Amino acid sequence: MKHGISLLPLFFLIPIFFTCLKTTQAQTNCECKTANEKQFDQLNQRSDSESVYLLINTLKNNGDKNCTVSAFNMEIEYLLHQHRLDSMFASVKAQEKIIEALPCRNALIVNAYLNYAGYYSAKDDYEQLSKFAFKALETAEEENDKKHQLKAITYIVYLFTRQDQDAKNWDYIKKAEKIIQTLEEDYTAAAHYNWLAFEYENKYTLTERPALLDSAIMFATKAKKIAERYNDYEQLVRCFRIFEACAYHRSDPGKALANMDSALFYAKKSNVPANLASLYLSKAWDLIDLKQNAEAIRWQDTSIFYAEKYQHGSPASMKIYSEAVQVYEAAGNLQKAMDAFKKYDHLKDSLFTIQRTGKINELEQLYEKNQRRRRSKSWRRRKRYTCCCQLQVCLHW
Numbered sequence: 001m002k003h004g005i006s007l008l009p010l011f012f013l014i015p016i017f018f019t020c021l022k023t024t025q026a027q028t029n030c031e032c033k034t035a036n037e038k039q040f041d042q043l044n045q046r047s048d049s050e051s052v053y054l055l056i057n058t059l060k061n062n063g064d065k066n067c068t069v070s071a072f073n074m075e076i077e078y079l080l081h082q083h084r085l086d087s088m089f090a091s092v093k094a095q096e097k098i099i100e101a102l103p104c105r106n107a108l109i110v111n112a113y114l115n116y117a118g119y120y121s122a123k124d125d126y127e128q129l130s131k132f133a134f135k136a137l138e139t140a141e142e143e144n145d146k147k148h149q150l151k152a153i154t155y156i157v158y159l160f161t162r163q164d165q166d167a168k169n170w171d172y173i174k175k176a177e178k179i180i181q182t183l184e185e186d187y188t189a190a191a192h193y194n195w196l197a198f199e200y201e202n203k204y205t206l207t208e209r210p211a212l213l214d215s216a217i218m219f220a221t222k223a224k225k226i227a228e229r230y231n232d233y234e235q236l237v238r239c240f241r242i243f244e245a246c247a248y249h250r251s252d253p254g255k256a257l258a259n260m261d262s263a264l265f266y267a268k269k270s271n272v273p274a275n276l277a278s279l280y281l282s283k284a285w286d287l288i289d290l291k292q293n294a295e296a297i298r299w300q301d302t303s304i305f306y307a308e309k310y311q312h313g314s315p316a317s318m319k320i321y322s323e324a325v326q327v328y329e330a331a332g333n334l335q336k337a338m339d340a341f342k343k344y345d346h347l348k349d350s351l352f353t354i355q356r357t358g359k360i361n362e363l364e365q366l367y368e369k370n371q372r373r374r375r376s377k378s379w380r381r382r383k384r385y386t387c388c389c390q391l392q393v394c395l396h397w
Helices: 002-006 008-029 037-045 049-060 065-081 085-100 105-122 126-142 146-162 166-182 189-207 210-229 233-249 253-267 276-289 293-311 315-331 334-351 354-396
Strands: none
Touching: 037 049, 037 065, 049 065, 065 085, 065 105, 085 105, 105 126, 105 146, 126 146, 126 354, 146 166, 146 189, 166 189, 189 210, 189 233, 210 233, 233 253, 233 276, 253 276, 276 293, 276 315, 293 315, 293 334, 315 334
């Protein structure tokens, strides 16, 4: 009998052991160990379509369905990079169908949710973006999947920023910061730290707290070191964009202009230059501060050219026109300022409605409600486990 009592704690722990083993095996078996994401990112940045699809098709045809999911992630990101949104949507649907039939469905379905979020973000459909972003965050938290939690949070922050609801963002940003600091510092870390730097700089524009700029520069400097190590031109552009913005806030237009020229230098090294409209807009503002009005008008015209070329009819182009009104006015060209305002006003009316904003708030409340329910369940499980442990101790003695 004495032996029976001493073995009782082990008896209670056996189900826990097998549950942990099953979870560990599931996480391991749900990974594609042959997916080379770094190689894909390099090929995607160069827009090397032939090599990209060779990599994708190799993964799709290796017989591992989990690798097929990874292959679809690459294909979807490539199609988004090329602005081929119809093809992207078809690939997301195909990926979701495959995931739903897999034993690893619970661990992998977050990929489809995030890819839907990416699609609806590109389509400026904020109602659907909010639906899948919150769904992805909830799923990733249930699976303790830090990287996908982080990606979902970036979509949520983007969503609230576009909807002028910045006050909701800070809790999500601080949550993301904690996640970033726990992740391995690989080639993706530069993007994570740049994202943080941008959000801190944006927070400064709302609060004008100088310490926020110090933090932004700190994160951007960390990102720059990582980006230089991997020759990541896209992230180097973002680093210098942050340095430029911080110099601008600190009333140093000469330094701001120098940083912006560095950002444009790296942007032009990329096969598919990104955000040229916003880069030239910032250069125009720097020139306004330097009293070079004619040059400012020239580069503001260039900014609008790229906004129409790559972001026609989008919230990003609306923001360019909004800023253009102020640039042209400051430069003394009132006719251009009036034309830009008319374009901005038209875009604003067509993009935003009270109904969409209300739907987004409703989906956020649903997410928070589910969070409270999961915390309650977790508390009950911990309480039950504590009681079992106390019972084991009593029986042992």
